[in-house]
Amino acid sequence: MTGWCSWHRGEVADAIAVRVIEQTSGPGRPVYACRACCRYHRLTPIRTADAAPAGQLQRRT
Ligand SMILES: [Zn+2]
Numbered sequence: 001m002t003g004w005c006s007w008h009r010g011e012v013a014d015a016i017a018v019r020v021i022e023q024t025s026g027p028g029r030p031v032y033a034c035r036a037c038c039r040y041h042r043l044t045p046i047r048t049a050d051a052a053p054a055g056q057l058q059r060r061t
Contacts, residue, residue: 007037018043 003015012034020028033043 003032005034005037006031007033007041007043010034016043016045017047018045020046 001015002011002013004010005012005015012032014035015032016035016038017030018033018038019031021031022028030046033041037043038045
C-alpha cells in the first residue's frame with residue numbers, strides 16, 4: 001500500500017506497518033516502513049488489525 005516510510009522519510013508504494021506508537025487515548029498509531037528499510041533495519045511487519053503496544057513488539061529472536 002502507498003504510505004510514508006518513517007525510516008528514510010519518504011513516500012513509498014510498499015509501506016509496511018512495522019511498529020505501533022502508543023497514544024494516550026485511542027488505539028496505537030502504526031508506523032510504516034518500506035520494504036528496503038524493513039530489510040536494512042531488520043524490521044518485522046505487524047498486522048495493524050491486532051496491533052499490540054510497542055513494548056510487546058521489541059522482542060528479537
Ligand atoms: Zn524506507
